Amino acid sequence: MAERRRYETTLIINAALEDQEIDAVISKVTKYIEDNGGEVENVKNMGRRRLAYPINKKYNGCYVHIQFLASSEFQTIYNKFLILEDTILRHLNLDLPDALIDYRKQRDLEAGKATAEKAEEKSE
Amino acid sequence: MSTIHPMQTGAAARTKNKNKPNPLGKQKVIDYMDIKFLNRFTNDQGRILPRRITGVSAYQQRRIALAIKYARHLALMPFVAQDIS
Numbered sequence: 001m002a003e004r005r006r007y008e009t010t011l012i013i014n015a016a017l018e019d020q021e022i023d024a025v026i027s028k029v030t031k032y033i034e035d036n037g038g039e040v041e042n043v044k045n046m047g048r049r050r051l052a053y054p055i056n057k058k059y060n061g062c063y064v065h066i067q068f069l070a071s072s073e074f075q076t077i078y079n080k081f082l083i084l085e086d087t088i089l090r091h092l093n094l095d096l097p098d099a100l101i102d103y104r105k106q107r108d109l110e111a112g113k114a115t116a117e118k119a120e121e122k123s124e
Numbered sequence: 125m126s127t128i129h130p131m132q133t134g135a136a137a138r139t140k141n142k143n144k145p146n147p148l149g150k151q152k153v154i155d156y157m158d159i160k161f162l163n164r165f166t167n168d169q170g171r172i173l174p175r176r177i178t179g180v181s182a183y184q185q186r187r188i189a190l191a192i193k194y195a196r197h198l199a200l201m202p203f204v205a206q207d208i209s
Contacts, residue, residue, distance in 0.1 A: 010157075010198055051199035061199065065157075092198055103153040 004039070004069045008096040011082070012061035012089040015048045022062055025087050030066065032081055038070035055089045067096060144179050154187040156194035159201060166192065170205040 011029070013022050022045075030040045046063040055061070070078070075093065082091040147164075155161070165178050165188050172192055175185045195201040 012198065052196075052202040053199055055199055063198075090198060092194060094194075097153075099153045100155060103155060107155075107158075 004071055006041075006067070006069055006096045006098075007075070007093060009066045009068070009082075009091060009093045011064045011066070011091050012051070012055070013064060014058060014087050014089060015060035015062045016058070017062075017087060021087075022064075025085070026064055026066075029082070029085075030068075033066075033068050033070060033074075033078070036070070036074050036077070038068050038074060040066065040068045042067040058089060061089055146180055146184075147178070148180050148184055151184065152187075154184070154191045156191040156198075157200070159195060162188065162192050162195055162201065166201070168205060170202045 009029075011026075013025055017025070026043060026045065030043060033040055042065075044065040046065060048060055048062045051059055051061050079091075079093060082088055082093070165173050165180075167173060172189055175182065178185065178188075180188065192201060196203050
């Protein structure tokens with residue numbers, strides 16, 4: 001049994017697709033991870049946003065962030081799978097250190113606090 | 125604040141003027157998804173600023189440069205900013 005590590009993948013999916021089709025692509029990717037002995041921890045759909053430069057003549061993309069546990073041997077076939085998927089414009093697959101998870105959690109907490117304070121000011 | 129003697133050149137002259145604190149402190153983690161944060165380390169052309177201007181540590185500068193390159197790959201940041209008028 002190979003040792004499993006924590007990874008994160010950010011996908012840019014073609015924004016011209018319908019919401020259901022995008023969900024289908026996400027479930028296809030998560031299913032591929034789970035079929036190959038991985039464990040999906042978190043999936044975050046960040047929605048459509050404008051790209052900083054066009055990719056394949058497309059100006060908008062739907063960003064999806066997936067956090068999962070998998071073996072290092074899985075990464076090579078996984079990257080090939082993502083490249084062959086036509087609906088995915090770009091992907092970035094990285095090792096996810098614990099420090100970055102904590103940093104993001106803390107930042108989200110602070111952002112939540114700031115918005116809560118703003119809401120309080122408004123209500124007052 | 126200390127004045128530099130006209131005869132003073134080289135490293136001594138440069139270090140004497142440097143009293144800017146590190147803007148990041150001891151922060152070790154850089155998130156490539158945080159565009160607002162990374163934008164502080166690029167100019168309006170989209171180029172990565174050198175360490176003598178950003179004032180961060182060598183370790184932080186390496187991590188920032190890597191994070192900016194990841195963000196460019198994901199089209200979160202531009203390689204070259206186009207609309208400079």
